[in-house]
Amino acid sequence: MKADYLIVGQGIAGSVLAWTLEQRGYRVVIISSADLPTASKVSGGIFNPITGKKLARTWKVEEIFPYARTFYQEMEETFQTELVHLCDVYRPFRSIEEQNTYLAQTADPNLAKYVAAEANDEKFAPFIENQYGGLQITHSGWVDCPEMLEKIKAYFVEKSQYLVENFDYNSIVFQENSVIYKEWEIKKILFCEGYEALQNPFFNWLPFNPVKGQTLITHVEGYSIEEIVNQGTFILPIDKKGKCRFGATYTWHDLNWETTEDARQFLIDKIGVYFKKPYTILEQQVGIRPSTKDRRPLVGIHPEHPQLGIFNGLGTKGVTLAPFFASQFVNFLELGEELDPEVNITRVFSLYFRSKSSQ
Missing domain, CATH: 3.30.9.10 (D-Amino Acid Oxidase, subunit A, domain 2)
Incomplete structure (x- = not known):
């Protein structure tokens, strides 16, 4: 049997990448273990343009957020189910000092576009301690990740392109321009294993910080x-x-x-x-x-096995990062376009060759 891509792992990363390839017309097979747990199934799926105590603007928010919203809304239409829940994030101030600091920060035009001019404090008061008021962040919400994963699984199961089994790294047979995995002939195997990538003998050298x-x-x-x-x-x-x-x-x-x-x-x-x-x-x-030490995804092709790729390290913001970088990865694989250097695993190839030299 033949397929263009074998996706290993069906969390947020594997699901989004598989769907992106499928929508571009490529034949995809997914392998997912029934035994291994996944963080994606218990993910809140929150997307928020301003995060942390310092009110940092999310990395690449102006590119990634609109792309993710369109991606999931189109998926909603295909599956006829609600996946995207658009809603504000309300941040009650802890003190007058925090109120003053945050209001001064959000006067910056780069942040102001993501903050409501006036928070609806009264609405929250019956449930939330907010005597100092709060900050209401817009352009935010959450994706129903468990529902999305179930819909993706059902879609590929129906097409007989979903295998429930543990992946066997020893069953990979490399060909000149392809790879054989058991009865499948594949152009490339793309690993989307999340935390389990630490057990992957081909990619366990990558700088994960789970x-x-x-x-x-x-x-x-x-x-x-x-x-x-x-x-x-x-x-x-x-x-x-x-x-x-x-x-x-x-x-x-x-x-x-x-x-x-x-x-x-x-x-x-x-x-x-x-x-x-x-x-x-x-x-x-x-x-x-599956977070990383530099807080950037790990995307790209193995330094010595061009038949193997990885799409991982999306961390706590996987729901928004996945659609944008899955599209970029497919363009890289099929059209030869460049990957963003901040996510391309070439940035850490030295770790691979260092690990080889020490063996």
């Missing part, structure tokens, strides 16, 4: 806020019946898929500082995000 994150799925009776609330931790309304996601923790140690009582208590304490209402915890979820 981050474990935990969230709580909760129910808040009578919760009517549609916006995302963020004060270090976030409250994301999942539906109109009071179901919310509280998140998220960030740890760079104990990188396993176990939920912890420490993380649970951390979120309870942090949310409790600004959330007024009682809630019921329905579930605790965990994911390991």
Whole structure:
């Protein structure tokens, strides 16, 4: 059997890349393990143009955000399901000092375009401690990642182009201009394994810096806020019946898929500082995000095996980065266009040759 591309892994990166290739007319086969967990299935999918304590503008926001919005809206039309939830992010001020600092910062035209002229503080007051008011960030929202992953899976399953199995690196047979994997003849294998890339013998030299994150799925009776609330931790309304996601923790140690009582208590304490209402915890979820040391994606072709590529390292902003760079990667693979040097893995090829010389 023949295909143009074999995608290994069906998280956000693999799903978006597979869909991009499919829409361009290429034959794609996806391999995804039934055993391995994935951070994408528990991702909040939040996109936010201004982040962090310093109100930093998201990298390449003016290119990436419009592209991602169009990408997911077109996918919505194809699958006839709601994936994109456009809503503001409300950030209640912690103090008068923070209010003054943030309002001065957002007077900068580069930030002002992403901030509402006046926040609707009264709307949030019944639920949120906001005696100092808050900042209302526009051009934001969230993507229903679990729903997207299910739709992509069903699409490729129906076309008999989806394999549920663990990928076997030892079954790769290199040809001059292609690769054989078991019964498949493929132009290129593209690895989108997320955190599991650390176990990939071809790409385990890349500078990943994985981050474990935990969230709580909760129910808040009578919760009517549609916006995302963020004060270090976030409250994301999942539906109109009071179901919310509280998140998220960030740890760079104990990188396993176990939920912890420490993380649970951390979120309870942090949310409790600004959330007024009682809630019921329905579930605790965990994911390991495939972040990188320079906070930039890892995209490109193996330094010695041109039949192998990688699309990974999208980290916490994968939902917005994936569509733009998947398109760029396909243009690179099929049209010979250049990859953005900030994401191209050629920037770290020295790590590969250093690792080889030390073996």
